[in-house]
Amino acid sequence: MSTPASRPDTTRLQRLAHSYRDAAALMAAVELGLFTQVALGADTEAAVARALDLTPTNAERLVTACVALGLLIRDGERVANAPDVARFLVDWEPTYAGPWMLFSKPDWNEWGRLSTHLKRRDIVVLGKYAQGFSVEQARRYHEATYSIGMGAARRFVRQVDLAGRRQILDLGGGSGCYCIVAAQRHPQLRAIVLDLPPVVEVTREFIASHGLADRVTAQAGDFTRDPLPAGSDVMIMASNLPQYSREIIQAVVSRAFAALQPGGEMHLIGEMLDAARTGPRDPALWGLAEALWGSTGIAHSVAECRDYFERAGFRSVAAHEFVPGILTRVTGIRPA
Ligand SMILES: C[S@@+](CC[C@H](N)C(=O)[O-])C[C@H]1O[C@@H](n2cnc3c(N)ncnc32)[C@H](O)[C@@H]1O
Numbered sequence: 001m002s003t004p005a006s007r008p009d010t011t012r013l014q015r016l017a018h019s020y021r022d023a024a025a026l027m028a029a030v031e032l033g034l035f036t037q038v039a040l041g042a043d044t045e046a047a048v049a050r051a052l053d054l055t056p057t058n059a060e061r062l063v064t065a066c067v068a069l070g071l072l073i074r075d076g077e078r079v080a081n082a083p084d085v086a087r088f089l090v091d092w093e094p095t096y097a098g099p100w101m102l103f104s105k106p107d108w109n110e111w112g113r114l115s116t117h118l119k120r121r122d123i124v125v126l127g128k129y130a131q132g133f134s135v136e137q138a139r140r141y142h143e144a145t146y147s148i149g150m151g152a153a154r155r156f157v158r159q160v161d162l163a164g165r166r167q168i169l170d171l172g173g174g175s176g177c178y179c180i181v182a183a184q185r186h187p188q189l190r191a192i193v194l195d196l197p198p199v200v201e202v203t204r205e206f207i208a209s210h211g212l213a214d215r216v217t218a219q220a221g222d223f224t225r226d227p228l229p230a231g232s233d234v235m236i237m238a239s240n241l242p243q244y245s246r247e248i249i250q251a252v253v254s255r256a257f258a259a260l261q262p263g264g265e266m267h268l269i270g271e272m273l274d275a276a277r278t279g280p281r282d283p284a285l286w287g288l289a290e291a292l293w294g295s296t297g298i299a300h301s302v303a304e305c306r307d308y309f310e311r312a313g314f315r316s317v318a319a320h321e322f323v324p325g326i327l328t329r330v331t332g333i334r335p336a
Contacts, residue, residue, distance in 0.1 A: 020111075025065045027105055030098045034062065035071070035081050035089040043078045100148035103141075110292040117291045125224065127243050127295025129196055138198040139205075142175040145239070146206060149177035152238070152269070152323065157185045159320065159329070160267065162234065165189060169232035171223045171256065172240040176203045179216045179236075192229055193218045223252055233264035239327070241270025241305070242286040245296035250308045257312040263336035266314065268305055272328040275303040280325045305330040 029035060032052050042051035049059035063079060066072040071089075072079040081090065088097040110117065124130045133141065162168075162182055166189065170179050173193030183189050193203045195218065203218035219229060223237075224244070235256045241249065256266055271283035277299075287299025302319045305328075309317040314332025322329040 022069055025062070025069060026071065027102055029062060029066055029071065030089060030101045032062075033091065034066065035085050036091045038072065038079060038081050039086065039090040043080060045077075045079075048079075095151060097147045097151075099144040099146075103144035103148075104289075107289065107292055114288075114291065117294070120291070120294050122294050123296060124294045125244075125248070125296060126222070127290060127293035127297060129243075130293075133196070133198045135198045135201050138202045142199065142202050142206070146175035146177055149175055149239075150181065152327070153177040153181035155322065156236075156238075156267070156269070156329075157181050159322075160265075160331075162186050162189060165234050165265075167191065167232040168234040168236060169194060169229060169256075169259070171228070171235065171237040171252065173203065173218075173236070173238075174199060175206045176216060176218065177206070178238060180207060180210050180212060183212050183215050184210065189215065191216045192232065194221045194223060194229070196220065196222065223255075224248055228255055228259035230259050231261065232259070233261040235260050235264065235266040236269070237267070238269035239271070241268065241272065242283065242290060242299055243295055243297040245298060246300065246304060246308075248296060249300065249305075250311065253308040253314075254312040257314060257334055260334045262334055264334050266309070266332055266334070268309070268330045269322055269327055270300065270305070270330075271326060272305055272319075272330070273299050273301040275301055277301050282326045302328050302330065 034048065034052060037048065037051040042048050045060045045063050046056065048054070048063055049056045052059065054062070063072060067074045067079060071082055071085050073082055087093060087095050089101070090096065091098060156178055163186065168179055168182055168189060168191040170191065170193045173179060173195055176193040179191035179193050183191055193200065193216065195203060197220040200218035200220045207213050207216045207218065237252070237256070253268065260266060271286045273279065273283050283299045287297060290297030306317050306319060309330060309332040313334065315335050317330065317332040320329045320331070
């Protein structure tokens, strides 16, 4: 018989069932500019009401929720931004990631219809990208990925020594953040960002804004079926892993191996489950998100990703934690 201490109760389930409200509070606070206004000195509920043009009641509601969620820290009547909020959600900071916090918001209504989507049987290989982005949609999408990707790219160039390398090919490179940061750090490097046609127009804008158009270029293509440009000794594929099935990822890794210069290296950076497929939750939920688009995508485990590399012929295959709980980096070398 279970003791009272071990008897399950509903608190965890209630928390999960209502957790969409956490997301809504964060997104509304970002949209309204709450954290920027707090940093500017609107540090009481009354001041927040004035700065955001809210009724006193709604300002109190929002501030109270943000304090309870740990986004704001209360000291009596005054509030301050939590350290991560101060660094990433105040809009003049170079590390501002507000657009990324709103990245998945367009999917909000479809998550409310998840059970219906899970009953679907149609398959759309390109998933959400099959609808055909306009350039304007691609620009909005990649303002968000850029706001988080530049930090990831800086982390990548700190972890990976590219000093002796000549050319990167970034599959599904989006804003070009990895190539931009790598080219900034290593003047000898050239780079090609391969992405879908509407995206590369936006990629070129990001590249030009960093003054790197002479060394970083963008090429339109679908990495699931188009030939991959040859001549690169570094291949990167970042943050598009759960969008495709095991078979497709295996095929892309094998084609990347064939296109890579002998002695070259590949880095697959993605939302990966642990080898036992017990979590973490972030990769699992990116996999679940693919049900909304009817794609082939699923959450891949780190063990599966290592297998894709080994089957393709890579040697020295290794997995490294990249962003804890979110991204893992699997790497391998094409033998010389
Ligand atoms: C979530 S974004 C990640 C962008 C970038 N790698 C980063 O880490 O910031 C995924 C990118 O993969 C691109 N992509 C997805 N499927 C693709 C395909 N079949 N061929 C080329 N690009 C693709 C998308 O257009 C998008 O730019």
